[in-house]
Amino acid sequence: MTVDERVPVLEVRGVTKTFPGVIANEDVDLVLHHGEIHCLLGENGAGKSTLVNTVFGLYQPDAGSIHVRGEQVRFGGVSDAIDAGIGMVHQHFQLIPVFTVAENVILGNEVTSGPFLDLNAARERITELGTRYGLKVDPDAKVGDLSVGEQQRVELVKALFREADILILDEPTAVLTPGEVDDFFSVVRSLVDQGKSIVFITHKLREVLTVADRITVLRGGRVAGTADPSSATQQSLANLMVGRDVVFQVEKGESAPAEVRIAIDGMSVEDDRGVLTVNELSLKVRAGEIFGVAGVEGNGQRELVEAVAGMRPKVGGHVELLGRNATKLSPREITELGVAHIPEDRGKHGVVGAYSIADNVVLNRYHHRPFSRRFIRDRQAIASEAETLVERFDVRTPGVDVPIQNLSGGNQQKVIVARELSGQPGAILVAQPTRGLDIGSIEFIHNQIIALRDEGAAVLLVSAELDEILSLSDRIGVLYRGRLVGVFDTAETSREQLGYLMATGAASDAEASVV
Amino acid sequence: MGESDSLQGKIVKAWSVQPVLVPLYAILLSFIVGGVLIAIIGVNPFEAYWALVRGMVGSPDRVAASIARSVPFVGSALALALAFRAGLFNIGAEGQLLVGGILAAWVGTFSFLADAPGLVAIPTVLIAGAFGGLVWGGVPGVLRARTGAHEVISTIMLNSVALFIVRWIVNSRDPVILRDTAASVPRTEQIADGAVLPQLVDSEPNLHFGLFVMIAVAVVLAFVIARTTFGFEVITVGTNPNAARYAGINVNRIIVSSMALSGAFAGVAAASEVSGTNQFFQPGTFAFIGFDGIAIALLARANPVAILPAALLWGSLLAGAPLMQQEADVSIDVVRIIQAMVLLFVAADAIVRYLFRVRDQGGRHIDATNAGWV
Structure with missing residues (x-):
């Protein structure tokens, strides 16, 4: 395969993705070069997962474009992304515990001879991939019997089996022990040495500086900055990650702590x-x-x-x-x-x-007076309590008998706050x-x-x-x-x-x- | 949200769309399919159905018999309904009926009841039945709460355990346990006269006071679910057990008590049959009443009041079927097929919605309840 190494293997340009009420990604750029480990750093909720899920075809971007090896792509679903050579290892493994490694690897991509599964061919390829990339797994072991680290290797083999050369790893080290993390890093190294390109998501600064060739930091759905690991420090990355601008300022007096x-x-x-x-x-x-x-x-x-x-x-x-x-x-x-x-x-x-x-307002005190008397619920008392609290806590709703799932998240939370804080705890x-x-x-x-x-x-x-x-x-x-x-x-x-x-x-x- | 994840949650969600129309259409559709079946056999379906209808309501006696057939179904359907509201599938009404029935029949023969007035003897027998069902329903509840054993499995197993225990108790001649050795068929002895429920109509089967007992139980349960703190706890556990736990509800206690109470409803139904219909216990009397209760409860969408008409339909069809066989030469089994079809269409209600163009408020077709079974 001839690869023009100057053309980025993956390029995300100005991608915006919104969900009802939330802007998950706003005008995000990301450039992944051939043979590079690109770390995507950010706090929870910074938009890392949304971004990679968009790249992997799980979401369609609202704006912006995705380019693979210089060509713009539009993925209708995950299978399009896999066909384009993108593989993803999710934070939560997508494996079937009662199946063997070989069965899991071929799942969805079954090698057959006639109407039968050709597990022998699969076994051979798994062993071959294992030796080549240092991903030793027993093709006949049951996945449920494997350690978390081994299961992760199965996920990687699965992606490689589908001939992915762009690998997205979503917080791969979150589930590993420190020893497994070191093994994992050497696997990742050998993958890029052999021409794979990797997007590596994490929020651990030490790892970023250990493995990354380039770093992109996301904050609040936007790119907060990019950094070079040779010049970045844990402190500078932490600053980028948590940000400096105060989003909200709360008026608050001195505290007077007592007992x-x-x-x-x-x-x-x-x-x-x-x-x-x-x-x-x-x-x-x-x-x-x-x-x-x-x-x-x-x-x-x-x-x-x-x-x-x-x-x-x-x-x-x-x-x-x-x-x-x-x-x-x-x-x-x-x-x-x-x-x-x-x-x-x-x-x-x-x-x-x-x-x-109304019922949610009394969810934890429905059994107390005046909301119930002798085990009979007093719906009037419940409704009037709810009306009072809806007023006091500024819940925007057409009425207290509306199912709470019809309200926005903010108004639902206000109902919870009203319930919990109105009782003078x-x-x-x-x-x-x-x-x-x-x-x-x-x-x-x-x-x-x-x-x-x-x-x-x-x-x-x-x-x-x-x-x-x-x-x-x-x-x-x-x-x-x-x-x-x-x-x-x-x-x-x-x-x-x-x-x-x-x-x-x-x-x-x-x-x-x-x- | 957590609550729509469970099977029950999905079913209830689908039910919230057109709760009345879909069951009615399901019944209509089942009769159409049944009619085609009858026509294939070579009988005019209109004649057959006319005989069926006359069998159900053709005379005051037949009306009474139809009602009488329906009474025990109310109890077995309520046994599913309450547990269902708590997020549990009580498939054990069959066994709960048997245990409640045999306990009622045994207590009914106690000598102290012989001279007791009906006001004492009848409640004693009914309570004995309720107690039997309560225990037999409570055990799977405890197993679920303590060990996580799924109530569907344990209730099915306990059905068999109950059936073979009561058969042995009733059949055994050596030793004689509860068998009435004077009777030609295996059955228990006659209960005390004072413990027999008042008779209303001398139809076949006879209509007795158990009708009012079961209506009262259904109405009380409807009230308990809608208005009491216990009902609120049950539905909260059934809708969102996590939120229930957070709100301080003892989820395990609710699981045990709703299963036990469910069993008690079946037990009362069995006791009312023992006391009102036969005055003795015979295991075969209760065959399929528990299983049919599942269908009735689902048809009534686990609403205790809606169970009354649903049970009436069920019992009437069974009561009317013999006349259809007699006059139109169509097997009773056709009614069974229609009943099975009703349940099928209620469960797979996408078919009904599609055929009858039933839409929800938003104008969209809603996925069938069967989506929840995947």
């Missing part, structure tokens, strides 16, 4: 797969203060909040809420203590979409309170949280938005791999310092962390 309301002592929590995700974490939040937990998503935020809220068992440690031992309490018992919880996932936990606004657990919302709703929700702090509530705030953490919190802790790697007074820290700590887990040379 400890949330005390977490050596708490450990496992995630759904049984992996220890929160590791002997301790923190204290006082009445009248907002404690912000910053961190790249997936470092234990969800498990931390769910465990404190009683929705997830703790494998160790101790939690005290409002002076009571809450280690083993159920979600209801914790609510009744006076702890409010704005959950991370609106659709999954926060609301019942098919229910009316003594402590509040807030997870990603403004994700996907418009500026107006964000401001409104921020002001509500601050108003409660000023009335003396203790607030534990978890957010992937560093801006949000910085503008709301009185103190900030950085969560990295399930541990708090630093706790700061907001006035005494900086976006750069936090961004660096979030990405690396270690304080940069100048600053010492105060745990």
Whole structure:
């Protein structure tokens, strides 16, 4: 194959992609040269996945164009992208655990002789690809028996089997252990040495500097900058990634912290797969203060909040809420203590979409007077409470009996905030309170949280938005791999310092962390 | 959103479009297909259907018999409906009927009931039946809540367990357990006279007070679902179990209690049959009543009040079929085929929507419920 190495193998020009209410990508450019590892860096929600999914034919761009080897392409679907020689390894593997490696690799691209599968031919090619690129896998092993690292190799083999020479790897190292990461990097190196070109998505700065030939940083759907790894530093990349411009400014007075309301002592929590995700974490939040937990998503935020809220068992440690031992309490018992919880996932936990606004407003106190008497629900009382709160919390809706799924995300979130914050809680657990919302709703929700702090509530705030953490919190802790790697007074820290700590887990040379 | 992911969620979503029209069209379509079938056999379908209709409602006695046939179906359909609202498929009404029925028949023979007034004896027997169903429905509920064992599998298995246990209890001569050794067929002894439900019409089968019992149960369940905190908890668990847990609802408790209550509805239905129709227990009486309840509940879209007319249609067709066989020489099985077709068209309602041009409010065709089964 003759390749003109001066023509980029993949070029994205001015791609814009919007979803209802969200601009996921705006005027994004990306140039991938032959034999290059191009890192796509950015926080969660920065638009990395949307961009590569557009390149892979899963989405159609609203504006802009995609060029492969100098020719403009329009992909109607994934199969067009595969035909153009693009392969993608998703963050969540697309493998069938009960099938063997060979069966998985040929799936959708079956090698046949007559009506029968020709697995022997497939086996040979898999072995050949394995030796050539250092991707050793046993073609007859069941995928379900393989380690995560091996499964990832199967995904790579699958892409190579389809003769991809542009490989898109979506956060490939997120699931790997440190040892596997090193192996993975050598595989990636041998791939580019043999003429493949790679788009590598990550938010880990150390990796970027290790493997990248070029770096493009996305922030808020736009290209925040491109960088050369030889001149970039972790600090300069962190600055690009988290940005400097403050999107919103919140009016906030001095905090007057009083007694400890949330005390977490050596708490450990496992995630759904049984992996220890929160590791002997301790923190204290006082009445009248907002404690912000910053961190790249997936470092234990969800498990931390769910465990404190009683929705997830703790494998160790101790939690005290409002002076009571809450280690083993159920979600209801914790609510009744006076702890409010704005959950991370609106659709999954926060609301019942098919229910009316009124029923959602009383979702966790439907069994209390005046909403029910002797087990009979009082629909009038529920409706009138809902009307009051809709008014007070500025929910834009034609009426309280409208199913909540018909409202915009911002208005749904306002209903949740109304439900949780109207009951004068003594402590509040807030997870990603403004994700996907418009500026107006964000401001409104921020002001509500601050108003409660000023009335003396203790607030534990978890957010992937560093801006949000910085503008709301009185103190900030950085969560990295399930541990708090630093706790700061907001006035005494900086976006750069936090961004660096979030990405690396270690304080940069100048600053010492105060745990 | 989490809630539309489950099978139940998808079905309920499809149901929200034209909840009444589609079942009615499904029934009409089934009769058209049945008519074609009859014509193929060489019988005039109009004559056959005319005989069927007269068999169903041709005389006051036949009306009473049709209603009488329908009564137990109300209970077995309610047994599916409540569990369904909690997001569970209770396929176990068949077994819950048997256990409830045999318990009712056994308690009905207790000597202290012999001289007890009806106001004591009848509720005792009905409660015994409800208790039997409650236990038999509660067990798969506990298994689901504690171990995650799928209720469809465990209820199907418990159906067989129940059937063979009651057969043994009723058939066994050595030792005699509950068999009435004086009777020519395997059955239990007659229950106490005071425990027999009041009779309304001496039709074949006879119509008894169980009709009002089952109507009352359906109305109470409708009220419980619509207006009580328990109903709210059940529907929340059925629609979005994650949000239910977050809201402090004890999801496992709701799973167990809705399965147990579902079983109790089947148990009451069986007790009312034992007490009102035969005055003894015979396993064969309850064959297919539980399974037909599934079809009826789905036809009624798990709405307890809508179950009443749906069960009436079901029972009437079965009651009317013999006359069709007698006069038009069309097998009773044709009615069974029509019934199966009704369920098929209700489940695969895209066919019905397409044929009858039923559209949802937005003017789009909506995918069939069967999309959820994939």
